[in-house]
Amino acid sequence: xxxxxxxxxxxxxxxxxxxxxxxxxxxxxxxxxxxxxxxxxxxxxxxxxxxxxxxxxxxxxxxxxxxxxxxxxxxxxxxxxxxxxxxxxxxxxxxxxxxxxxxxxxxxxxxxxxx
Amino acid sequence: xxxxxxxxxxxxxxxxxxxxxxxxxxxxxxxxxxxxxxxxxxxxxxxxxxxxxxxxxxxxxxxxxxxxxxxxxxxxxxxxxxxxxxxxxxxxxxxxxxxxxxxxxxxxxxxxxxxx
Numbered sequence: 001x002x003x004x005x006x007x008x009x010x011x012x013x014x015x016x017x018x019x020x021x022x023x024x025x026x027x028x029x030x031x032x033x034x035x036x037x038x039x040x041x042x043x044x045x046x047x048x049x050x051x052x053x054x055x056x057x058x059x060x061x062x063x064x065x066x067x068x069x070x071x072x073x074x075x076x077x078x079x080x081x082x083x084x085x086x087x088x089x090x091x092x093x094x095x096x097x098x099x100x101x102x103x104x105x106x107x108x109x110x111x112x113x114x115x
Numbered sequence: 116x117x118x119x120x121x122x123x124x125x126x127x128x129x130x131x132x133x134x135x136x137x138x139x140x141x142x143x144x145x146x147x148x149x150x151x152x153x154x155x156x157x158x159x160x161x162x163x164x165x166x167x168x169x170x171x172x173x174x175x176x177x178x179x180x181x182x183x184x185x186x187x188x189x190x191x192x193x194x195x196x197x198x199x200x201x202x203x204x205x206x207x208x209x210x211x212x213x214x215x216x217x218x219x220x221x222x223x224x225x226x227x228x229x230x231x
Contacts, residue, residue, distance in 0.1 A: 004158075033218065043159070043205060045218040056218060091158060104219060106151070108158035 002026045004107035006092050012113045013082055021077045021110045023092030032075045033093040033104060034067065036060070043091065049075065082114045117142040117208045121222035128196050129230045136191040136225045138180075138206030146208045148189040149219065150180055153203040162204070165189060176200065201229045 005024045013019050025032050034046040047057040049067055066078045075094075079086055089111050093104040118141045128134045140146060150162040163174025170182040180191045189206060203226050207219040 006158075035219075042223045043207075043219075043221040045220070048218055058218075093159075103149075103161060103164060105161070106159040 004092055004094055004105050006090075006107040006110050008110060009108065010111045010113070012115065015084055015114055016081050019079050019082055019112065021079075021090050021092075021112070023075045023077070023107055024073050025075055025092065025094030026105055027073070028096065029094035029105075030097040031055075031095045031104075032067075032069070033095075034077045035091045035093065035106075036088040037091065037109075038085075038088045046077070046090075079112075082112075084114050087112055087114045117144075117146060117210060117220045119206050119208050119220055119222035121206055121225050123225050124223065125226045125228065127228045127230055130198060131195045133194050134192065134196050134200075134227065136204050136206075136227065138189045138191065138222060140187050140189065140206070140208045142187075142208060142210065144210045146210055148180075148182060149207040149209075150174065150178070150189075150191050151205045151207060151221075152176075153205065153224075155202070159205065162191070196227075196229050198229050198231060200227060202227060 007022045032049040035043050037043045045058050047061045047067055048055045064080045068076050089109045091109045092107045095104045120139045122137055148165040151159040152162050153159050162178050163172050163180055165172050165182045173179045178193050180189055182189050203224045205224045206222040209217045209219050
C-alpha cells in the first residue's frame with residue numbers, strides 16, 4: 001500500500017539554525033500539506049500546496065517558513081531560523097485531486113527539537 | 116471556520132468492554148468528518164470518514180461512527196475493545212472544498228487506554 005514517507009524521523013538543531021524537513025507524498029497525489037503537533041497539544045495546520053504554489057497557510061506559517069517541491073517526488077518544509085517554540089512533531093500529508101474525496105494521508109512525522 | 120471539541124482527554128476502558136469517544140464540531144458550512152488514530156511513536160492513520168450519505172460509517176479495526184447533524188456530533192464507537200486499541204484518537208473536520216481540498220481542523224485528542 002502506498003504511503004507518505006518523511007525524513008529524518010528526528011532532527012535536533014540549535015536555535016537560529018535552518019532546518020529542512022523532507023517528505024515524499026504518495027505518487028499520484030497532487031495536494032500536499034504540513035501540520036505540526038507541539039507536545040501535548042492538538043495537531044495544527046501549517047500550509048497546503050497545490051500546482052506548485054501555496055493554496056492556504058495558517059497564522060503560524062510566517063516568513064520563517066517556506067515550502068518547496070524541488071522535483072517530482074519531494075515536498076520540503078524549511079524553517080529559516082529556528083526558535084525554541086518550533087520544537088514539535090511535523091507531519092506531512094497528501095491527498096488526491098478527486099473533488100469531494102478530501103482524504104489526507106499522513107506520514108509518520110519528524111520530531112524537531114530546538115535547543 | 117470550523118472547530119472540533121473532544122471533551123474527554125483520557126478514557127480508560129476494560130478489555131472487551133464497549134467504548135464511545137465523543138466529538139462535537141462547529142461550522143458555518145457543510146463539513147466532512149474524520150477520525151484518525153495515532154499509535155505510540157507513529158503517524159496519523161485514517162480510521163473512518165463521513166462525506167455524505169448514510170450517517171453511520173464503518174471504519175477499520177471494528178470502529179464505527181455516527182454523524183448527527185442536529186447535535187453536531189460524530190462520536191466514535193467500538194462494541195468490544197482490545198489491548199491493541201490503546202492509542203490517541205483525533206476527530207477532525209474540513210469544510211466542503213470549493214475547488215480544492217481544504218485543511219483539516221483537529222480536536223485535542225482522546226487517549227484511549229485499554230485495561231487488561
